[in-house]
Structure formats: structure tokens, C-alpha cells
Amino acid sequence: MYDYLKDKTALYIEDEIDVLQNISELLSNFFRTFYTASDGERGYELFKNHHIDVVLVDIELPKMNGIELIKKIRETHKEIPIVVISAYTKTDYLLESIELKLDQYIVKPLTSVKIHDLLKKLDTMFSSKTMMILVPGVWIDQQISTITFEDKRYFLTKRELAFLVILSKNKFISYDEMSALWEDEVPSQNAIRSYIKHLRKKLPPDLLKNRNGLGYSMEQSG
Numbered sequence: 001m002y003d004y005l006k007d008k009t010a011l012y013i014e015d016e017i018d019v020l021q022n023i024s025e026l027l028s029n030f031f032r033t034f035y036t037a038s039d040g041e042r043g044y045e046l047f048k049n050h051h052i053d054v055v056l057v058d059i060e061l062p063k064m065n066g067i068e069l070i071k072k073i074r075e076t077h078k079e080i081p082i083v084v085i086s087a088y089t090k091t092d093y094l095l096e097s098i099e100l101k102l103d104q105y106i107v108k109p110l111t112s113v114k115i116h117d118l119l120k121k122l123d124t125m126f127s128s129k130t131m132m133i134l135v136p137g138v139w140i141d142q143q144i145s146t147i148t149f150e151d152k153r154y155f156l157t158k159r160e161l162a163f164l165v166i167l168s169k170n171k172f173i174s175y176d177e178m179s180a181l182w183e184d185e186v187p188s189q190n191a192i193r194s195y196i197k198h199l200r201k202k203l204p205p206d207l208l209k210n211r212n213g214l215g216y217s218m219e220q221s222g
Contacts, residue, residue, distance in 0.1 A: 002030050002119050004126040004143055008053040009033040013043035013069070014085070015061050023110060027056075030119055040064025044072055052080065054122060059086040081125060083118060085110055134168050135218065138204060147202055154202035163199065167208075167218050174215040 010031045014020040015038050028034035035050060037043035041063040047055065055073065059066040070082055087108040104121065106114055130143040138149040142165070145156045156164070159181045166173045179187055187195070196216070200208055209217045 002123040004123045004130060005030045005119065007032050007143070008126060009035070009051060010054045010056060011035045011037070011043060011046055011050075011052045012056040013037045013040065013061060013066070014056075014058045015039060016058075019108075019110075023115075026115060027119075038062075040066065040069045044069055047073060053126075054081045054083070056083045056085055059084060081122065083122075132165070132168055134164060135204075135207065138207075140164055140168070149204055156202065159195070160199055160202070167216070172211070172215060172217045176215075178215065 008031050010027065010033070012020065012024055012027065012034065013036070014023070017038060020036055020038060024034060024036050033050075035046045035052070037046055040061040043057065043061070044064060046052070055070075057066045057069060061069070064072075066084060066086070070084075073080065073082065083104045083106060085106045085108060104118065106118060127143070130141060132140045132142060134140055134147070138147065140147050140156075140161070142161065145158070145161045147154050147156055147164070162181050163173060163178065166177055175192075178192060182191075196208070196210075207218060209219050211217055
């Protein structure tokens, strides 16, 4: 259940300690990592210092209220999902929330039905974000590291997935970008050739083109 949340990190900011603890105990079961904070400043510090995939935040918070916090997050992260969980239903809050591109505004109390509706929506949202079209007819599922085309599916290694994500965004990957995928070691030319040879077995024929001395590009035949 909610498979696309299992590798995600959530941040929940709520100043009512009992609510924070109770909801965290439930929600943390569905995420890989679950950070909590009881005031806006601490929440923002956690956001800056960790990779956060989704933010759950109350409006009325000490030190920095939820609206101020969301504005600071949106300065650098325009697309991160943000969900407001608040007892406030004032029109001015709702209007400002629209401007801040919130993904959901949930009115307290947070019942089990509301929680599972939220989890379902987030799971669907991340599911759509993990699916990527390499070229028409060729799909990559980043969640489970697979590539599918012509009714065939292949599992990708971590390095292969990273390679194809770069390639899909730029239609080209340089040798320097490829070497960085080896992290702490510098691959030999033979290692790169062997890697490409193995990867091509998981791709449509002639999709991957070598650009001599530069790297590899992606071309769709036909």
C-alpha cells in the first residue's frame, strides 16, 4: 500500500505536541524518513538541512507561522508538495494558500479517513512523477528501476537508472557525467565500454549513439 511513499522523506510541523506525536506515529509508517518540528524556525532548519520530498504544516506556529514558512520554501522549491493541516478556515488563509500553490488544505481534526485520502493522493502524485518517457514507447519507472518497451521489461541498476535520467533530460550525456556515476572511482575506458554494451541490451536497437570523444546521445530511429 502506498508503494511510492516508501522511499520518500516527509517533514511534519505542528505545535500541538499531542497531535504531532499521534499523527507522526501513524504517518511515519508510510515514509522512509519522517522528520518533525514543533515551530516554524525549527521546521525550516530541517527543510534546509535534509532532502525533503513532502511538507505537512500547520498555519498557527510559534517563531514562524505556516504561511511565512511556506513562502520561504517556495523561494527555492517551487514544485515540492506542501499540505496544510490546520483548524483555520478563514478566507484570507485559503486565498493566500492558493497563491502559494498548496497541494491540499486539510481541516482539523485529522481523521483516519482524511489521513488515508491524503496518503492516496500523495502516492498517486509521486507515482506520476516517477514515470518517465525516454522516447515515445519507452518508459522508465524510477520507483522500481525498470525500463519497458515492446512489452518487454528490464530491471536497471542504480548506475543505469542515473545514466538514463540524465540522458532523458539532456538527450546527451558526457564522459565526465558518466565518470561521476562511478562516484569514488574513475572508470577505465574498458569499464565504460563494457557498461554501455550491457546497457544497450536493455534498450531499443540503435537508441544510444556514441559521439566520439564527447559522450553518448539518444536518437529515435524511424
